[in-house]
Amino acid sequence: MGLFDVDEEAQQGQGAGGLFSGGLAAAASTASVVVKPLPGTALSLIPAPYQPHGEDELSDQEKQDLEACKAGVDNLRNAFWIAGKSFETMSTAKLHREENPNFAEWVWINWEVSESQLYRLIDEWRVGEALANLGHKPLESQVRKLVEVRRQTSDKIAITVYDTIARCVPRVTGQIVEKVVDRLGFLPKDANAADVGRRVRELLETPEETSDDTGKDDDVPDISSLGKDSPNGESSPATSNSKADLLATKDIERLEAALAALQEAAKKVNKAAVRRAVEGQPDVAVPLIQEIGSTLQQIDRAVAIRLPKPE
Template sequence: MAGLFDVDTQATQPQQTGGLFGGGLPAVTAAASVVVQPLPGTTLASIPAPYQPHSDDELSDQEREDLEACKAGVDNLRNAFWIAGKSLETMSTAKLHREENPNFADWVWEKWEISESNLYRLIDEWRVGEALANLGHKPLESHVREMTELRRQTSDKIAITVYDTIARCVPRVTGEIVKTVVDKLGFLPKDADAAEVGRQVRELLHAPEEKADDTGKGDGAHDISSLGKDSPNGESSRKPSDSKDDALAAKDIERLRAALSALQEAAKKINKSAVRRAVEAQPDIAVPLIEEIGAKLQQIDRAVAIKLPKSQ
């Protein structure tokens, strides 16, 4: 079943920008002297992080700008549900809708015909979508929805691992594949190990077809044993191609180096005194920036929170 913000991604996609901090958006080729700025609401970074309302009175100029950016996020990127989800959460948390309609769910329905259940599902899912987009994927909302129960059992990190592993092993992710893998994984403990779950997913994707029982009927599960044979990253067989695997690892090393370099540069430019001065001088601007920085640091922390091999 297609999701509210789903589009058909079977067609060839434009080349996407890479790097740990890349947003997965199509690269824009332009003359070196021209800088193309994305319109507010067309990238995740242009959506302000959710924040508490500044007041119950009329919107401030900054709040109006935030509101327009969030509206654009829902209007313009219906194929990127994580941007719509973040937009909805920011508008709800900051009560940016209060001038037009104090009832958020009614206001969203009037403007976009998104039901209350759908809008809160989008709010719940956008962080998973963002994490997958940062890994270079473009997941459909319906695919993430198939992992709702899995996320409730475990965590967003496990759901991200499951989708990422599937995407690396099959030519094209479908809702049916995600559902089949999640069903076959069964119940997982709250503290499930992401690396072990990834291994289980790879085994499921390469498992032979279930044998029929004495009645001649199988277990009714969709056969996904041959879907990963032509995976471009070499993870689709039990013995991955060394050359492909090495090339993928080399790219990942470059991502880590680029991330470390960016963090080192950022650390040189920021300190507590500067943060305090900014908050005291312009809190309406500084606080959302600080919250967004904190969110990004938490995202990086989650990304590197893996079990590392013991040093020799």
């Protein structure tokens, strides 16, 4: 797992220095120093999600599990998959119940992780773990888009998409992953990993066709031009004024439609309705809430731009 591996080969045959003397000298040649990873720095040290052992005070084992999970979340910026597994274990086992019965509130107070981000990390950690085991060091922003593929198909297909991209481009970016996933389109539940891998390679090798009248439909750079215009391949040819005007009009329509949809949704959703849904059918409500949060986060990122100052 990259940053958190313990170098077992380096440990073999290490000298004992001044720790051994007298009768212990003979044993020194066969002894090795065992270095354990720090709490929370290895996925294997995070207990798997399990059902609560009770509703009262935490048992000694639950307290140990809680501390391990807290340490895992503290490594959020180094390995998001460790934090994601930690969050799921603490939530599923209700290890937070002594400190705060409201899990999302407790997480925000301790780590300032929003509820939508919290459940996104829970949704992503298995893919992140698998990619780390393959030798990759994925960023959370890169894996975020793969959740769409995972929900359509399986963890294996999502992993295949990232792994194929990593083998075909000099550097994986969130924009490349997003571009490939969007161009893959809908995938059947029983999609074949080998077929998906071939399709990803084709997409990376073939430029996306564009219309002479309207230009590209989005502002994500063409992945076929990586490295041609800038060190990270993110530059693109400037559009003419006529094309820019056409695109601006189309984009205004998109914004207006999005605003209308959000306003309509806001009329139908409130905390009381959400609580009733979770209490009544948690297995249905929780995934819906997670998806709503993820979608809102995506919209929030899209509109988080520097706005011009009013004249």
